[in-house]
Amino acid sequence: MERARQGWLVSGFISEEQFWLLVKASSIRSDKVVNALFDYLVNGISRKESCARYDVNSGHFSIGLGRLQQLSHTAAKLSRFYQL
Numbered sequence: 001m002e003r004a005r006q007g008w009l010v011s012g013f014i015s016e017e018q019f020w021l022l023v024k025a026s027s028i029r030s031d032k033v034v035n036a037l038f039d040y041l042v043n044g045i046s047r048k049e050s051c052a053r054y055d056v057n058s059g060h061f062s063i064g065l066g067r068l069q070q071l072s073h074t075a076a077k078l079s080r081f082y083q084l
Helices: 016-025 031-041 047-054 058-082
Strands: none
Touching (some): 016 031, 031 047, 031 058
16 A cells, blocks of 8 residues: 555554554553554554544544654654665
8 A cells, every 4th residue: 555645654554563663752641542543553443443442532532643643754754864
């Protein structure tokens, strides 16, 4: 699957390692939000089901996803400065 934007996160196509690195670099601290985002991004579970499973407000989920999307996009743009 081709990404629409450099660094764009696609549900079900993110590795566990990439996910945890993004979470570590982010300001997201809620375990419930992190778990819901993990199920959505890594396991490919729908947003609705992920939010229901972890009792996460859809607004908080969207804010967390937006933060990870922005962080991923910025990291992708920065990566060219670290290539050998």
